[in-house]
Amino acid sequence: MAPYTGYIPEGRYLQLSIPVHLKDKALRLAQDVPSAGHQKINRTKNRLRDYWWYHCSADIKSYINSCAACNSMKKSNDPTPRHPLTLYRASNPMEQVHLDFLGPLPKTKSGNECVLMIVDQFTKWVGCNPLPFQTAEVTAAAIVREFFSRFRFPLQVFTNQGRNFASGLL
Numbered sequence: 001m002a003p004y005t006g007y008i009p010e011g012r013y014l015q016l017s018i019p020v021h022l023k024d025k026a027l028r029l030a031q032d033v034p035s036a037g038h039q040k041i042n043r044t045k046n047r048l049r050d051y052w053w054y055h056c057s058a059d060i061k062s063y064i065n066s067c068a069a070c071n072s073m074k075k076s077n078d079p080t081p082r083h084p085l086t087l088y089r090a091s092n093p094m095e096q097v098h099l100d101f102l103g104p105l106p107k108t109k110s111g112n113e114c115v116l117m118i119v120d121q122f123t124k125w126v127g128c129n130p131l132p133f134q135t136a137e138v139t140a141a142a143i144v145r146e147f148f149s150r151f152r153f154p155l156q157v158f159t160n161q162g163r164n165f166a167s168g169l170l
Contacts, residue, residue, distance in 0.1 A: 014050075015049075015050055015051060015052040016050060016051050016052070017051075017052050017053065018051050018052065018053045018056075019053075020053065020054075023053045023056070023059060026048065026051055026053075027048075027059065027060065027063045030044050030047045030048050031044055031063065031064065031067065032067075032069075038067065038069050038070050038073070040064065040070075041060060041061050041064050044060055044064060045057065045060055048060065088121075088156075088158075089121075090120075090121040090122035091122070092122060093120060093122050093123050093125075094120060094122075094151060094152055094153075094154045094155065095121070095122055095154065095155045095156065096120075096121040096122070096154065096155065096156045096157075096158060097118060097119065097120055097121070097147075097154035097156070097157050097158070098117075098118070098119045098121060098157075098158045098159070099116065099117070099118055099143070099157060099158070099159045099165060100116075100117050100159065100160055101114050101115065101116060101117070101134050102114060102115040102117055102128075103115055103134075108130065110130075111132045112130035112131055112132050113131075113132060113133070114130070114131050114132075114133070114134050115128050115129065115130050115131070116128070116129040116130075116131055116139065116142050116143070116146075118143070118146075118147050120154075121158075127146065127147060129142050129146045129147075136165075139165070
């Protein structure tokens with residue numbers, strides 16, 4: 001069969017109709033291959049503009065919304081207010097303490113995968129506590145057991161406001 005060479009009105013173009021059993025393959029090729037780059041919905045629709053099937057816009061949207069790689073790179077819609085970055089200077093030990101996690105790292109024989117870092121801003125003292133998880137419960141227990149019980153409660157605690165630090169437990 002010869003290709004269509006007739007008149008196409010301005011602003012119109014031909015679309016190839018995709019059978020239902022091939023639509024998943026078309027979506028994978030437009031989204032998952034390395035050259036596709038996991039683009040957003042509009043760019044993926046533009047990539048597939050020469051192809052058509054029933055409910056293609058809805059299928060593209062649901063495919064991208066369910067893509068694990070895209071969801072892992074998405075910005076969070078967390079409405080939790082964040083404190084603006086400011087410069088603070090400590091004038092005494094234990095006035096300001098900073099907490100953060102290092103990891104995930106390769107699992108040790110004892111099952112630890114991350115390190116809780118505790119730094120006193122004035123003295124620059126660094127405490128490193130290996131932990132198996134970064135959950136709020138494990139984090140709180142390590143801070144109390146390894147830091148607050150050995151020293152005292154600091155006047156201010158600074159974190160990166162991660163979920164394990166911003167929980168109600170801490």
